[in-house]
Amino acid sequence: MRKNRIILLNDIFDNDISGQTQDSLQDLDDDTFNNLHIEQQEKSNKKYEVKMISTNNKYTFWSRYMGPYAVASAVHQNCPDWEVVVIDWFTKIDHFHDYIANFINEDTYYIGLSTTFLLNTFNPRAQDFNLWFTRQRQVDDWFNKIKEINPDIEFILGGAITDLFYKIHFKTRPEAKFPVAFQNHINYVFNGYAEDTMVEFLNGELEPQKVHEKNGIFFINETKMASTGAKVLQSNYQHSMAIKNGEWLPLEVSKGCRFGCKFCFYDIRGTLIKDADCLREELMYNYENFGVTGYMLTDDTVNDSPAKIDMLHKVIKSLPFKMEWISYCRPDMFSKYPEMWRKMIDMGCKGVFLGVETLDHTAGKLAGKGLDPERMKEILTWMREVAQDDVFILASMIIGLPGETKESLYKTAEWFKEQTVLDKIQYELFFVSDGNDSKSPAFTGKPDNPYGIHLEYYPNYYWKHNSMDLHDAQFMALEWEKMLIDHPKTAFERHFSYNTNFWAYPRLRSLGYDHLESVGILTAKVVPQEVYEKNRRWIDNYHTELKLINHVKSLQQEEMLA
């Protein structure tokens, strides 16, 4: 039976430049821009001693991520008239339009773009809608070339930036115009979790109150969060997704987080956990069909309760294979529940992204991470003692939280210099929003905020609070880099300059490197060229296989052949 087709395009666009955004870049001519791009790239390479083999760094190690596959699974299970094709790593395809033409015929109605990780760091603002390009006309051209293949195709946007557009165009500045390419090409914008709304949309069952229209563009809003009715569904990977045997995949065990840290943008009003039987069934299905034994858990905090760790332990230990996984994790939970760490290791934990954020007590208490820093240091040391070399341990830090000072940050860096327990430290500069978004964190630039935060967006993004400002934070980031760049064990980098970040671990495992090799690559000063090349070959093979499985002919062509 012929089915209607929707294509989801999914990728994390990599560019390891400087992590800075610069308004002035918009106005440069192409040659100047390209030269600057290369210059920044070289500077970055020198600084991190990382060797790139391409100026746009298309070779870093990202895995599939959950969102589009959760939507695809929901459509597969609930929309009998529709088939979904997910094209992952799509920005890495040479001659993309020639490639995607193989997937499109008259039955192809929609192309959905998952925008969460499609931001080029050269773009000053996400709301300019330059996506992974740097010029609006390039974005416009990209859409136009797809319309040359099938002029009736409609475009759907999903992912993280949709909320930004909804907020601007329906709340703060309804009079604002959409960017040219957005107005010319986008038909629907899915805001929030889309597993249900996409199914309702394709089945023609959308409730009218979820739909808001402006200038002919329809915004479809899902108001459900983890605590208010969103679901944690069993994923349903298909052979048509060209999953490689033994590939590490994303796995959703729970949605939302119950901690409510004040700097956090996630769904922080509560958590919802997958049913144990459902989880086991899913793990068995993936194992039997694709040989999958490795996962990155998408949970905001894997160890948010002993009950959840117990459930996971019971399920994972009952499997007929040895499962391995990595996840976000809160180290402070081990202060009260140390047994969770041993259980996590026992059930195959190979990596933890620890939200440490600060080692200053005042800043920690204000942010909602209030464990005494001395206790935190003890826990980090103890975690390494228990785990030995079996777990990749990364601490994530924020530079510039309210309450933090230059002195406290020097003190933190001194401890980082001395310790030998962390494989990697990554940091990001404190970011504060204007607080107009209902999901925004408690640290906001609202005039009445209790932290003395002052926020400016124009002409440049800038904040200050009672103990630091953005420039102090930028200065301290450089100080940390100077102090930690030659650490004998711990690699140090900015999240934004994520050539080899935490989420590269599963990718390396998918490429066939074992645990120790992967940790070695992720903490090395120089990533061996062969790793980039192996990754590139893997992605090329995936695209070839995906095309072989999912290519279609135009219906006219088929009729002529019949």
Ligand code: SF4
């Ligand atoms: S930072 Fe982590 S622990 Fe805190 S609210 Fe966000 S997801 Fe939860």
